[in-house]
Amino acid sequence: MLNRFDYLCPENTEKAIQLLLDNPGAEILAGGTDLLLELREKSTPDKVLIDIKKCADLQGIEEQDDFISIGALTTIREIRSSKIIKQEYKALRDAADVFGCLEIRNRATIGGNIVNASPGAEYGTPLFAFEAEVEITGPNGSRVVPIDKFWFDLARVDLKKGEILKRILIPRIESQVLSGYLRLSRVKGMDLASLGVSVVVMDPGQVDKREIRVAMAAVQRTPYRNSEVEKLLSHKEIDPNLIEEAKAGLAASIAPRESSLRAKPAYKKAMVGTLMEKILKSLKVS
Ligand SMILES: Cc1cc2nc3c(=O)[nH]c(=O)nc-3n(C[C@H](O)[C@H](O)[C@H](O)COP(=O)(O)OP(=O)(O)OC[C@H]3O[C@@H](n4cnc5c(N)ncnc54)[C@H](O)[C@@H]3O)c2cc1C
CATH class of the missing domain: 3.30.43 (Uridine Diphospho-n-acetylenolpyruvylglucosamine Reductase; domain 2)
Incomplete structure (x- = not known):
């Protein structure tokens, strides 16, 4: 009850x-x-x-010159049907595709997902990999915080008394960008992610300029990126040896919680690189 x-x-x-x-x-x-x-x-x-559902300024997806703005009340269904998200921020669309079920996608909001900050929350990794910021509004006006600073501990976010998450700001990317999100869950039906990985590849066709970002969920207390592994993968041809080195680097860098309900640390360490590799293959990055 x-x-x-x-x-x-x-x-x-x-x-x-x-x-x-x-x-x-x-x-x-x-x-x-x-x-x-x-x-x-x-x-x-x-x-x-x-x-807060009547608060008009927390609604909708808007394209602006330097960023796209996703209102905190935007539902997962709206994200899934947005053309700009499908074209430019596909990892966000991938996350919507595996999110809950139709009824949940119709009600659940991206703002609630970020503030609830469950370790495997679907929107942790794609927003971090796109280096999104959040705008918070409250009694002292508005402030903007990088999303990885907003989550400061397991299920803890930087919201002070009277503050509301207003919107998410994702930088527009002038160059070509590819991205993808994959997760593992315990069952084929509805479940939260045991492990989630997002990959963003900037300038995929120009090896010397190419930058690769890998964000992981449910591997630390908050969504996590490892700069060494990203540096290793960026600005060079991707071959099987490099992938193996990156997979080993990811496994060594994460510290999953023993108390996690959904998967053991050893399983997460074994699988995190495999998800990254699958995404890179699906994006045909070589
Ligand atoms: C059956 C089922 C399946 C699910 N499947 C998934 C899944 O596949 N992936 C996944 O990631 N999650 C899943 N979830 C969890 C849940 O749907 C998401 O976390 C959802 O995005 C939460 O959004 P909401 O709008 O429902 O938040 P609410 O439940 O309304 O709020 C969640 C928390 O955020 C706070 N909050 C909400 N909006 C704001 C705001 N704008 N400013 C400040 N605080 C705010 C609330 O006070 C509350 O503490 C599932 C849940 C259920 C019941």
Whole structure:
């Protein structure tokens, strides 16, 4: 049974911020796919939920000159059907393809996914690999934080009292870019990722300029990239020896939690490089 809660639904973001300040301990409700489960499963004191769905400035995907802006309330279904995401940020689309089921994709928001910050959350790695930033709005105005600084520990994010995640800003990339996301999960049906990997390849056709980024989820307490392995893979032809070296580098660099519910550290170390290799092959990068 759901724990008891009071429900407030402000008309705009300014009112939502004020309600957060007026109701210490209140929680923001977006799609509710994480929060309502928590209210059902955990015995929590009565809560105030502040539904932000009427806040117009948290909605939608917009193309701007230097970045694309994805509002925190954008659903996974909207990401999946966005043309610009399919064309320029395919790893985000791949993540939407494997996300939950139709009903969950219709409700779950990208903002909720990032703030909930579960270790295997689908949007951890693609946003990190694209070097996204998040815009946070609150009683003292707005601030922008690189996404990897926003997650500062397992399921902990940099949100202060009265603050709301407003939108995600992903840099536009002038050169050609290829990307992909793959995950492992315990079952074929619905499950969170046991391990997730995103690869972004900038300038794939120009070996001397080519930059390769590899972001991993559920291998450390927060999404993780290893600069040594990225340096190893960048600016050179990819051959089987280089791939093996990169796979060994990734396995050595990660420290998965023993307490992870979904997969043992040894399995993650064995598979993380394989996912990277599969993505590079699917992108035909050589
Ligand atoms: C059956 C099922 C399948 C699932 N499958 C997947 C999956 O495949 N991959 C995956 O990654 N996840 C999955 N999830 C988890 C969940 O759907 C996602 O994490 C989802 O993106 C959360 O978004 P939401 O809008 O529902 O968040 P909510 O549940 O509304 O909120 C989650 C948390 O974020 C906070 N919050 C939300 N929006 C904001 C904001 N704008 N500013 C500040 N705080 C905010 C809330 O207060 C709450 O603490 C699944 C869940 C279920 C129930």
